[in-house]
Amino acid sequence: xxxxxxxxxxxxxxxxxxxxxxxxxxxxxxxxxxxxxxxxxxxxxxxxxxxxxxxxxxxxxxxxxxxxxxxxxxxxxxxxxxxxxxxxxxxxxxxxxxxxxxxxxxxxxxxxxxxxxxxxxxxxxxxxxxxxxxxxxxxxxxxxxxxxxxxxxxxxxxxxxxxxxxxx
Numbered sequence: 001x002x003x004x005x006x007x008x009x010x011x012x013x014x015x016x017x018x019x020x021x022x023x024x025x026x027x028x029x030x031x032x033x034x035x036x037x038x039x040x041x042x043x044x045x046x047x048x049x050x051x052x053x054x055x056x057x058x059x060x061x062x063x064x065x066x067x068x069x070x071x072x073x074x075x076x077x078x079x080x081x082x083x084x085x086x087x088x089x090x091x092x093x094x095x096x097x098x099x100x101x102x103x104x105x106x107x108x109x110x111x112x113x114x115x116x117x118x119x120x121x122x123x124x125x126x127x128x129x130x131x132x133x134x135x136x137x138x139x140x141x142x143x144x145x146x147x148x149x150x151x152x153x154x155x156x157x158x159x160x161x162x163x164x165x166x167x168x
Contacts, residue, residue, distance in 0.1 A: 044082075045081055045082050046118065046122055046124055047127070049078035049079050049082065049115075049118075050119065050124060050142075052074045052075035053115050054142070054144055055067075056068050056071035056075060056151075057108070057141055057142070057151045058149065060101070061149040061155075061158060063154040065104060068101070069098070069099055072096035075095075076092045084118060085118060087110070087114040088114035088115055090110075091111035091114060092107075094107035094110075095107045095108060095111065101154075105137075108141070109137065109140075112139065112141045112142060113140065115142060116167070120167055127167070127168060128144075128168045129142050129144065129168065130146050130165075131163070131166065131167065132148060132150075132162065132163055134152045134160055134161040135160075135161070135162075136157070146163055148162070
């Protein structure tokens with residue numbers, strides 16, 4: 001039944017084609033709403049992957065190539081089952097394959113860009129991730145803290161950089 005704006009007491013019936021169209025529109029809306037909820041939720045393992053990424057960032061900031069390699073190995077394990085993480089997985093593999101810190105730092109730049117894209121698309125619940133930039137390396141990195149701990153130059157320039165944004 002439809003409401004008639006000219007006569008509020010008069011109701012009209014909906015014809016069959018209009019009912020079918022209305023039902024199809026409602027069904028489509030419900031399906032899209034369900035898809036949107038599932039697409040927005042973070043993939044399983046992304047939160048763990050970010051934890052390993054952060055451990056890697058701190059290891060590089062502390063000039064600890066062995067700890068960086070270990071964190072990259074753990075990060076690889078977390079990334080392997082996340083859809084869309086192929087580039088990040090490749091960069092983590094590059095870091096895990098060496099103990100040469102300058103090489104690890106080059107891979108880390110790519111890893112940071114890829115992790116930033118993943119995290120922007122699927123923000124883990126309750127997270128506040130800071131985006132930092134190093135003008136010397138011309139590269140970004142992510143952190144749990146607003147405090148700058150530069151992974152590209154380590155302890156010799158640990159506070160070089162600035163906070164450029166947040167992912168939350």
